[in-house]
Amino acid sequence: MSIRAKALLAAFLVTAAAPVPALAQAAPASSIPAPSKEARPALAALQKAVNENKTAEIPALSQAALAAAKTPADRYYAYQLQLKPAVASKNDDQLLAVLEGMLGTGLAQGADLANLSFNAAKINYNKGAADAAASAKAATQIEQALAADPNKSDYYLVLGELRNRQKRPAEAVAALQKAMALDQAAGKPVDQKVSDRALAFAYNARLPVARDLAVANLKAAPNPKNWRAAIKITEQVGNLxxxxxxxxxxxxxxxxxxxxxxxxxxxxxxxxxxxxxxxxxxxxxxxxxxxxxxxxxxxxxxxxxxxxxxxxxxxxAPNGDVYLGRGDYAKAAAAYRADVAKGGAGADLANLRLGIALARSGDKAGATAALSAVKGTRSNIAQLWMMYLERSA
CATH class of the missing domain: 1.25.40 (Serine Threonine Protein Phosphatase 5, Tetratricopeptide repeat)
Structure with a gap:
């Protein structure tokens, strides 16, 4: 699954042109040392070409700026000045070289470190479908992004996809759950695609959490697709x-x-x-x-x-099951009430089917009481019927 970039990288410190839309703001001037005297002429020439959009001159001037660099700060600025044209080029390899060049100086901090690492991780993840080394780099970079800023849901989305690729499904599900929790805490609706993805990871790995995820999906969107998923997973994991x-x-x-x-x-x-x-x-x-x-x-x-x-x-001879099958819910309920009154091992099944008969007849109060009394392995079935009852007219 390819991770699509939403937007990339606002202007950094020495880029005088208008910022690229949407991500972190520039670092404060004190966070990166000033460039060396030796590197300044080459950096200035590169900045001028970038500001004037002289794209044909930028590759050679970029190489000259890196060649003139004497300090990590010089290299940081040389790569930073290439950021805007790299984004504009829509060339992932070019952009990745710039991002990893900035990260390689060790000078990025805080939001800048998180932002650079996150975008590098996205590109390496996409490359990693055919390149295990790129996937490994992506994992390191997304972990670095989260260490710098642990409260970005997008970061956990990338982490979840990487953990799934690494055959670590429990961690993949946990990462996507964290992403959804952060969005909910921020007042955003849960993305159904993310929820479906978490459920797919859990279901394919036969994780116990799969049913909980299916029920959560159903609560959020009680449509036929989600009903089917919750029902079928309950059937498969319940040993019924x-x-x-x-x-x-x-x-x-x-x-x-x-x-x-x-x-x-x-x-x-x-x-x-x-x-x-x-x-x-x-x-x-x-x-x-x-x-x-x-x-x-x-x-x-x-x-x-x-x-x-x-x-x-x-x-x-008519009994509760026969009446229920015929749609004669009143007679079915009467028969199941008699079975409930007998108690014993059959009480849970009788309460479940009493609840179903009453739910189908529209007696919400009676159905709720019966379904709430169901215990043991049938309680998961009763839970789903209770959700049906809550949403029925």
Whole structure:
């Protein structure tokens, strides 16, 4: 992933022309020693060419200024004067040479040190996709930037990408979380792209924090994409039996967050296996009507035919699950209340499904009480249904 520069480097001490937009201000005059007497003529000639935008003369005058340099301060000024034309050139190699030249003098301090290091790190990161040495330099430079200024969210974004490239996903996620926290503290909205990136790092590395990130994304933006991510990660990390997964699939149905066959099949399959063909038929009817599944595809055609036949001849004794599958939420709630009253090991499952039935019927108070009573491994499922409840009409 390439990191795009937003803007580069305001004018530094001896650049008399208008500053390049947007970053740190010039260092105070006392922070860098004055140039030596020997270097001043070459520096003055270079400054004149830069101020008058004589771009053809600048490369030779830059080399002359560096050749005349006797002190670190002389070299700093020689590179600093090249900064504006290097930015204007849009040549990353040229700009990197200038940035690293200034850093190499050891004279940059404070905000200037942070700013120079950050911009050098961005360029080296982009080069590092094909150059391990450049990536290593980028890591050193971004750490240097953060040491000089630990409160810039952009710095942590670069650090996060570098740590991910270095196969250090936990640190990558932590860096992106720090960036988001700094933006929030500054009153800025969380960047969804950054949040998605942190979630991708955590999910790909199977980090426990992945579910927390998915839920945070969902709270910030309860759209179908984020509902699906939170539901699927909860399913994958929860080691849930199929009988419990069906309650997550039902939440996908309620939030319209199915994406395709891979989402629909486990739901329909578990419904048919558990003897709930009426619910399977209803799910397939919705998917066909919405164009999410091809009803003429043999797999779905056969499943649908089986669901229709079995639901028409279903003589099973009604219970909470059957009523819930049929959408008869009042009868489902009554059955689950009876199960809750029995107590024992089945109370958590009964409370979960009581909460689902009440949530689907619009009884927020009752659903909240039931879902809040769910403990153990099913509590994560109850948490998501509670979020659905909070956002339902």
């Amino acid at each position: 039996p199929a009988t419990d997964k069906v309650d997550l699939f039902r939440l996908q149905r309620a939030t319209s967050s199915f994406e395709g066959e891979a989402d629909y099949y486990p739901y329909v399959d578990v419904l048919m296996t558990r003897g709930l063909p009426g619910e399977a038929k209803a799910v397939l009817d919705e998917a066909f009507a919405a164009g999410k599944l091809d009803k003429n595809k043999p797999m779905w055609r056969d499943l649908y035919s089986s669901a229709v036949t079995r639901s028409a001849g279903d003589k099973s």
